[in-house]
Amino acid sequence: MPTVAQSTETTDWVSRFADEVIEESERRASGKATSDATAPVVVVASGLSPSGPIHLGNLREVMTPHLVADEIRRRGHQVRHLISWDDYDRYRKVPAGISGVDESWAEHIGKPLTSVPAPKGSAYPNWAEHFKAAMVESLAELGVEFDGISQTEQYTSGVYREQILHAMRHRGDIDAILDQYRTKKAPAKKQQQKAVDEAELEAAEGSGAAAEDDGSSGSAGYFPYKPYCGNCEKDLTTVTAYDDDSTELTYTCTVCAFSETVRLEEFNRGKLVWKVDWPMRWAYEGVVFEPSGVDHSSPGSSFQVGGQIVGIFGGQQPIGPMYAFVGISGMAKMSSSRGGVPTPADALRIMEPQILRWLYARRRPNQSFKIAFDQEIQRLYDEWDKLAAKVADGSALPGDVAAYTRAVGTAAGELPRTARPLPYRTLASVADITAGHQDQALRILSELDPADPLGALDEARPRYDKAEAWINTHVPADQRTIVRAEPDTELLKSLDDASRQSLALLLDGLAEHWSLDGLTHLVYGVPKVQAGFSADATPKELPPEIKTAQRTFFALLYHLLVGRDTGPRLPTLLLAVGQDRVRTLLGQ
Numbered sequence: 391m392p393t394v395a396q397s398t399e400t401t402d403w404v405s406r407f408a409d410e411v412i413e414e415s416e417r418r419a420s421g422k423a424t425s426d427a428t429a430p431v432v433v434v435a436s437g438l439s440p441s442g443p444i445h446l447g448n449l450r451e452v453m454t455p456h457l458v459a460d461e462i463r464r465r466g467h468q469v470r471h472l473i474s475w476d477d478y479d480r481y482r483k484v485p486a487g488i489s490g491v492d493e494s495w496a497e498h499i500g501k502p503l504t505s506v507p508a509p510k511g512s513a514y515p516n517w518a519e520h521f522k523a524a525m526v527e528s529l530a531e532l533g534v535e536f537d538g539i540s541q542t543e544q545y546t547s548g549v550y551r552e553q554i555l556h557a558m559r560h561r562g563d564i565d566a567i568l569d570q571y572r573t574k575k576a577p578a579k580k581q582q583q584k585a586v587d588e589a590e591l592e593a594a595e596g597s598g599a600a601a602e603d604d605g606s607s608g609s610a611g612y613f614p615y616k617p618y619c620g621n622c623e624k625d626l627t628t629v630t631a632y633d634d635d636s637t638e639l640t641y642t643c644t645v646c647a648f649s650e651t652v653r654l655e656e657f658n659r660g661k662l663v664w665k666v667d668w669p670m671r672w673a674y675e676g677v678v679f680e681p682s683g684v685d686h687s688s689p690g691s692s693f694q695v696g697g698q699i700v701g702i703f704g705g706q707q708p709i710g711p712m713y714a715f716v717g718i719s720g721m722a723k724m725s726s727s728r729g730g731v732p733t734p735a736d737a738l739r740i741m742e743p744q745i746l747r748w749l750y751a752r753r754r755p756n757q758s759f760k761i762a763f764d765q766e767i768q769r770l771y772d773e774w775d776k777l778a779a780k781v782a783d784g785s786a787l788p789g790d791v792a793a794y795t796r797a798v799g800t801a802a803g804e805l806p807r808t809a810r811p812l813p814y815r816t817l818a819s820v821a822d823i824t825a826g827h828q829d830q831a832l833r834i835l836s837e838l839d840p841a842d843p844l845g846a847l848d849e850a851r852p853r854y855d856k857a858e859a860w861i862n863t864h865v866p867a868d869q870r871t872i873v874r875a876e877p878d879t880e881l882l883k884s885l886d887d888a889s890r891q892s893l894a895l896l897l898d899g900l901a902e903h904w905s906l907d908g909l910t911h912l913v914y915g916v917p918k919v920q921a922g923f924s925a926d927a928t929p930k931e932l933p934p935e936i937k938t939a940q941r942t943f944f945a946l947l948y949h950l951l952v953g954r955d956t957g958p959r960l961p962t963l964l965l966a967v968g969q970d971r972v973r974t975l976l977g978q
């Protein structure tokens with residue numbers, strides 16, 4: 391049995407929501423006449439639509455309840471984190487830039503996502519399963535424990551039969567609630583009809599009309615349920631008659647003109663419209679916490695309307711904070727194989743799961759933040775390593791400790807971590823310079839700290855692999871480091887005496903200072919010694935001109951080693967190039 395990690399009952403946002411959710415869960419349980427004296431299972435939920443690659447931005451939909459669920463678990467409560475796969479939703483449009491997909495997929499618009507073929511070459515049986523699989527894999531890597539619920543399975547096996555019949559019986563009440571919001575937009579009857587027409591037009595075009603989410607009224611009245619056509623499988627159907635006693639429902643398809651009469655008490659090929667479906671599931675599952683994106687916060691939004699409709703199903707609205715947008719930095723440089731929008735898997739290729747968890751844990755849901763795919767990732771890692779050191783020596787602030795604790799593990803235990811977490815920027819530089827030569831990379835990395843050398847590259851993994859992937863996929867070619875094959879004889883010949891002397895000082899100390907710390911001391915020390923100071927002199931003991939002299943010296947070294955003004959940090963670069971080659975390139 392895994393050891394249960396300690397609860398972090400400090401006052402961070404996660405902890406505060408956990409308090410609220412436990413309290414609400416117990417309040418609801420006490421209201422029920424039950425002989426069960428045990429604590430209720432707390433239910434939190436997320437919803438994801440596998441309508442295409444599930445973007446990194448959507449990860450907040452999962453991470454917010456995950457962190458809260460995890461805190462509740464750490465306190466010893468039982469929690470179910472449901473992820474509803476909205477895979478019975480209609481296929482709205484063909485996303486751009488998906489390999490193995492061409493314009494012929496447009497013919498499937500209007501079908502359930504599980505009835506659309508997967509991209510060519512996929513190992514999965516359909517569109518939804520294909521995109522769900524990538525997300526499931528990322529969630530496992532992130533340590534997110536969840537119960538996945540396929541809405542296709544739920545609907546097509548008749549799990550929601552009673553709820554559907556109930557909604558149909560109460561369609562007048564539902565219509566009245568929805569109408570409060572409709573009238574704000576379309577006061578005149580004519581305009582209302584126009585809105586419906588536009589919704590149908592948009593639906594036909596597959597652009598995802600908002601109005602279709604609450605169902606529409608035909609001549610037979612309002613119905614919160616839409617069958618998928620028995621002939622063409624599309625949802626552009628109109629219910630033309632319904633009988634509450636026999637549950638006989640007649641619909642016609644606007645695409646293929648197919649029409650049939652079915653008995654809803656035994657029919658499993660349709661679904662409640664979104665604005666009714668969501669609150670129905672809150673009631674069915676007893677959801678106590680489910681956040682949603684800012685796009686759900688407007689008046690008449692599905693969360694707000696759902697709060698009124700949920701009562702029809704005898705349930706209550708969950709605690710539902712709105713979460714802010716998560717941005718990405720460094721997108722311009724990204725390969726745009728997926729229309730330039732990265733997925734959680736893309737982030738996990740360049741950063742460890744702990745870092746990604748930390749980004750979500752340390753910001754309140756209403757704060758937006760960016761996930762770095764550019765140079766910023768190196769600074770982020772520096773910050774993370776500093777925090778880890780502070781946590782280890784006990785000097786970190788309680789809020790920071792909480793975020794760190796939530797990042798490195800869950801109630802089930804710690805996530806696998808890199809045994810020797812060498813600085814990311816050093817690993818990135820080494821991967822940059824060695825360009826895939828692992829023996830070289832190991833040599834350099836073991837020279838960083840000769841007192842405690844790295845025994846195998848695996849000790850620096852997976853962090854090394856992430857840094858290498860970042861260099862290879864997100865650093866533009868013109869910023870990559872290419873060590874000169876031959877010395878720059880022109881430049882060497884043109885050097886003045888002071889420059890020659892600086893190179894000589896460096897080369898003299900090279901063997902003796904061959905470690906990361908030693909070389910750092912040496913490269914900063916050379917200009918000091920040249921100016922008549924000790925190599926150990928602190929900035930306070932030195933005139934400001936030393937800084938200029940250091941910059942000039944560094945630029946000279948970069949030119950001679952890599953033919954540019956800048957590059958990776960010099961000590962790392964020198965170690966990477968190796969002593970013999972450094973001597974050759976510096977003219978010895």
Ligand SMILES: [Zn+2]
Nearest residue numbers: 619622643646
């Ligand atoms: Zn049809």
